[in-house]
Amino acid sequence: MASHGAHHALGWAAGIMAAALVAAAGAAGPWHAGAFVACAAGVAGGTAPDWLEVAWWSRARRLWITHRTVTHWGIGWVAALVFAYHSLGHAHPYAAATLFGFACGGLTHLFADWPNPLGVPWIWKRHSLNLWKSGHCDLIVVALGWAAAGWFARPLWVPHVAPLTHGLHLFMR
Numbered sequence: 001m002a003s004h005g006a007h008h009a010l011g012w013a014a015g016i017m018a019a020a021l022v023a024a025a026g027a028a029g030p031w032h033a034g035a036f037v038a039c040a041a042g043v044a045g046g047t048a049p050d051w052l053e054v055a056w057w058s059r060a061r062r063l064w065i066t067h068r069t070v071t072h073w074g075i076g077w078v079a080a081l082v083f084a085y086h087s088l089g090h091a092h093p094y095a096a097a098t099l100f101g102f103a104c105g106g107l108t109h110l111f112a113d114w115p116n117p118l119g120v121p122w123i124w125k126r127h128s129l130n131l132w133k134s135g136h137c138d139l140i141v142v143a144l145g146w147a148a149a150g151w152f153a154r155p156l157w158v159p160h161v162a163p164l165t166h167g168l169h170l171f172m173r
Contacts, residue, residue, distance in 0.1 A: 004047065004050075009142045010046050014043075016149040017104055019153075038101035041099070044105060045108075049113075068118055072111055073121050084096050106120050116131075
């Protein structure tokens with residue numbers, strides 16, 4: 001498991017990625033509100049797999065779900081991302097942008113936890129890359145996350161780069 005600070009930093013990177021993809025898809029809406037909503041949801045989603053496990057309704061605040069089970073399930077986060085992407089620009093664009101950002105954040109959380117020995121359940125059983133122990137190499141994970149955010153956002157400031165939605169549209173059909 002990466003540290004809370006690393007997950008939070010990756011949430012910001014996921015928010016930037018989600019905002020860039022929502023804007024590139026033409027679903028940002030007036031005053032780019034959809035992009036701002038996607039960014040905020042990405043920040044929240046970056047730590048969501050961990051805080052969704054906590055029983056907030058009890059005083060003890062114990063886990064009500066075993067750590068790295070349902071909330072860390074890769075298929076659920078990918079399904080939410082694909083559904084939200086397909087919903088962008090339709091009846092409820094801000095809801096779709098919110099879900100898209102939240103799912104982007106959740107996936108960055110899973111990618112940060114994947115190299116640890118405990119791993120994450122992508123499809124059924126947990127899988128680990130076994131690269132390092134929990135809390136180590138957070139700088140590498142955060143740097144890779146921010147590099148990905150810069151790569152996804154580059155069509156917004158480099159005029160000759162085609163928006164990523166062209167390739168995503170073919171991939172997510």
